[in-house]
Amino acid sequence: MKYLDEFSNPDLAKKLVDQIHEVTTQPWAMMEVCGGQTHSIIRHGIDQLLPDEIEMIHGPGCPVCVTPLEMIDRALAVASEPGVIFCSFGDMLRVPGSSADLFRIKSAGGDVRVVYSPLDALNLARENPDRQVVFFGIGFETTAPANAMTVYQAQRLGIKNFSLLVSHVLVPPAMSAIMESPTCRVQGFLAAGHVCCVMGTHEYPPLADKYQVPIVVTGFEPLDILEGIRKTVIQLEEGRHEMENAYPRAVPADGNKPAQEMLNDVFEVTDRSWRGIGVIPQSGWKLSHKYREFDAEERFQVTGIHTAESALCRSGEVLQGLIKPHECAAFGKECTPRNPLGATMVSSEGACAAYYLYRRLELVGS
Amino acid sequence: MCLAVPGRVISIEERDMTPMAEVDFGGVKKDVCLQYIPDIRIGEYVMVHVGFAIQRMDEESALETLANFEKLGILEEEFGDGFALAAQQAGEPHVLDTEESR
Ligand code: SF4
Numbered sequence: 001m002k003y004l005d006e007f008s009n010p011d012l013a014k015k016l017v018d019q020i021h022e023v024t025t026q027p028w029a030m031m032e033v034c035g036g037q038t039h040s041i042i043r044h045g046i047d048q049l050l051p052d053e054i055e056m057i058h059g060p061g062c063p064v065c066v067t068p069l070e071m072i073d074r075a076l077a078v079a080s081e082p083g084v085i086f087c088s089f090g091d092m093l094r095v096p097g098s099s100a101d102l103f104r105i106k107s108a109g110g111d112v113r114v115v116y117s118p119l120d121a122l123n124l125a126r127e128n129p130d131r132q133v134v135f136f137g138i139g140f141e142t143t144a145p146a147n148a149m150t151v152y153q154a155q156r157l158g159i160k161n162f163s164l165l166v167s168h169v170l171v172p173p174a175m176s177a178i179m180e181s182p183t184c185r186v187q188g189f190l191a192a193g194h195v196c197c198v199m200g201t202h203e204y205p206p207l208a209d210k211y212q213v214p215i216v217v218t219g220f221e222p223l224d225i226l227e228g229i230r231k232t233v234i235q236l237e238e239g240r241h242e243m244e245n246a247y248p249r250a251v252p253a254d255g256n257k258p259a260q261e262m263l264n265d266v267f268e269v270t271d272r273s274w275r276g277i278g279v280i281p282q283s284g285w286k287l288s289h290k291y292r293e294f295d296a297e298e299r300f301q302v303t304g305i306h307t308a309e310s311a312l313c314r315s316g317e318v319l320q321g322l323i324k325p326h327e328c329a330a331f332g333k334e335c336t337p338r339n340p341l342g343a344t345m346v347s348s349e350g351a352c353a354a355y356y357l358y359r360r361l362e363l364v365g366s
Numbered sequence: 367m368c369l370a371v372p373g374r375v376i377s378i379e380e381r382d383m384t385p386m387a388e389v390d391f392g393g394v395k396k397d398v399c400l401q402y403i404p405d406i407r408i409g410e411y412v413m414v415h416v417g418f419a420i421q422r423m424d425e426e427s428a429l430e431t432l433a434n435f436e437k438l439g440i441l442e443e444e445f446g447d448g449f450a451l452a453a454q455q456a457g458e459p460h461v462l463d464t465e466e467s468r
Contacts, residue, residue, distance in 0.1 A: 010436050023396040034371050041439075046443065090448020092420075103452055114448030119399060140415075146418040149401050157382060194370045197413055197421040220369060221434050250370075250413055256420055259402040348443070353367020360385070 003039045006044060009221050015050050017224040020233055027053040028236050029185045030229070031178065031321055033171060034192035035349025042354040044222045046229075054233065057185065057321035058354075060174055061084060061192055064091045064137045064347035066274040068300040071167045075136050078165060079110045084300075085128060088122035088136040090114045091347045094159050096340055097338035098308040099168035100129050108201040118164075121335035125154070134296045137164040142194045144285060147257035148266035151287065167287050169272050171195050172203045172344045173283035179211040183322060188232040188283030190218040190225070192248040198263075200255025204243040211243045218288045219247040235284040266291055275343055276316030324354040326363040333357060369445055370415040372428035373398070373433060375408050389414055392432045394445045 007013035013162050028349055036059045047056045060066050074096045086102070093103045093114065106112040111131075115121050125133035137147040147164060154162045156209045178184055178326055190203060196217050204215045214235035218228030230245045235242060237329035245251055257317065265288065272284030287295045311325055312330040325331050325344070335341040337353050344350035355363065373389035378400065380386070385400040389412065396417065403412055403419040411428035411445075412419035413449070436439050 006439070008430070028376065062452075090451055092409045093448065093452040106449075116445070117399070117419055119397075122464050142415050142420065145402055145420065146399075149399060149418065153382060192414070194415065197370060197415075221431060233428065250423060256402050257418060258404070262402070339416070 004049070009223060012223060012246050013226060016223065016230050020054070020226070020230050021051050022304050023067040023230075023233055023237050023340065024053050025237060026050045026234060027055070028187050029055040030188040030232050030236075031055055031059045031186045032190040032218070032225070033059040033061040033229075033350075034171045034190075034195070034220070035065065036194075036345065037190060037218065037225055038062070038193070038351050039221055039354050040220055040302055041224055042351075042358050046222060046225055050229065053117045054229070056229075058318070058324075059321060060274060060277060060319040060349040061140070061171065062344070062349040062351075063143070063169060064095055065315065065343040065350045066169060066277065067092075067095065067138050067167050067311070068273040069098060069309055070273070070305055071165070072101075073305045073307055073333070074167055074297070074302050076100055076102065076105055077305070077366055078134055078296060079105045079112050079130075080108075081300065083131055084303070085113060085124055085131050085133045086136070087113050087115045087118075087124065087133060089138070092136055092138065094340065094346050095343045096310070099307065119153070120145050122150050122154055122159060122162055125159050126157075129161060130297070131161060133162050134300075135162070135164050138167045140169060140192070140195050141172055141199045141263075142192075142197065144267065145198055145256070145348045148262045151266050152262060153237040154294055155291060163294050163296040163299045164174075166267075166363075167272070168267065168285040169205060170269075170283050170285070172207060174274070175207055175215075176211075177277070177280045179207075179213070180319065181320065183320075186321065188214040189216070190228040190232065191215050193217055193219040194222070196247070196251040196255060198256050198259050198302055199247055199259075199345050201243055201251065201253050208241050208243045212257065215243045217245045217247050217251055218222050218241070219250065236323065256339050261283065274319070276319045277365070310341040313342035315352065318344050323353065325352040326359070327328050328352070332363070369435075369444065370420055371441065372413050372414070372423050372431050374411050375406055378406075378408060381419050381456060386421070391441060391445065392436055394441060396445065402407075412459040427441075
């Protein structure tokens with residue numbers, strides 16, 4: 001167990017790993033939903049500490065990876081418009097569109113800026129009244145409250161030259177879609193802790209019941225993940241399928257009520273397309289009618305988008321847990337973080353990039 | 367980018383009709399919106415995601431998580447210069463890292 005001494009508390013880590021080995025009597029496949037968890041698992045070799053019977057399937061929980069190609073192309077088109085200041089989180093810069101990425105648009109003279117908070121983009125709009133400031137609003141339920149508040153503030157402060165290019169996605173409908181898929185092998189879920197900080201845990205007991213799978217709300221640190229896996233295996237071995245909260249220090253059952261109220265005001269649920277997966281019904285948010293004037297899709301009528309996904313890339317199968325990144329023939333060859341063919345190779349939360357960063361030597365040789 | 371990072375509230379003020387705080391993440395200080403955790407007080411810990419406090423946290427778990435994140439390089443990734451990072455990942459360390467992201 002070469003990795004154990006890297007844990008913040010190796011004794012506790014060993015205890016958790018030992019317990020997982022003790023309780024496991026048969027093969028189980030479980031999915032960690034969130035890309036932050038995928039990163040942690042691969043980085044710390046957590047999957048290699050587990051009994052051979054336990055397979056970790058890496059889920060679609062990286063918003064950078066699942067933002068549809070069409071939306072990336074639209075962002076690139078808007079960012080190229082004269083007079084536009086296009087703001088984004090840093091991890092979107094290198095996500096490949098059909099023919100470029102935001103980084104290239106900036107090199108070609110586009111005014112692309114990285115902000116820490118969407119409120120920074122709103123301040124830019126206030127400081128540049130003669131420019132159009134657009135923020136690329138991606139993310140799961142964790143990120144959506146920040147973008148919702150920014151639009152609310154834009155309306156309240158009368159800042160008209162701000163708009164949001166919305167591509168928000170929701171975790172529970174994606175979990176349902178995974179379970180409904182005929183090729184599904186998932187028998188249990190580690191649910192994304194920080195999504196639950198906002199939304200609470202009430203969405204999961206019905207899913208656990210409907211699909212007969214344990215769902216354990218789990219944090220991101222290596223010990224949190226081991227504990228989440230331990231709780232999931234115990235449920236599986238005992239034939240239970242319940243929602244359990246293994247991350248109570250950050251996740252109260254109710255989540256964050258004021259944030260939920262803001263989300264209900266600013267957004268409404270809509271069908272969303274997920275890159276590599278396709279349309280999942282009712283799986284995202286768009287601006288509600290009241291805030292429609294801040295919708296960048298309405299403000300900038302981008303037409304003539306013809307998406308072209310790399311023919312080599314199998315990120316859709318990676319995102320659905322059907323293959324592991326290194327089973328893609330392009331992994332580490334045509335496709336590297338320096339020259340990513342698919343979004344899962346860009347973000348460090350994408351499974352392909354995590355495997356490349358921490359596993360490539362053992363997987364494809366040097 | 368889905369991670370929330372714990373930090374300590376060091377000052378609170380009202381700006382644009384909104385409660386805002388300065389939050390210390392193990393040395394890095396950032397402006398944070400308190401709209402969703404309005405009753406937090408100076409000295410307490412919050413989980414912060416993209417400039418918004420989304421949950422409160424007790425001091426002990428907050429400090430432990432913060433120490434872990436620092437060790438894992440997550441703080442740097444979260445608060446570092448996005449353009450420099452992207453340039454570095456693209457294998458162009460010298461192209462943009464001297465350029466201000468304005
Ligand atoms: S390794 Fe690259 S090409 Fe292959 S699935 Fe991952 S992102 Fe796509």
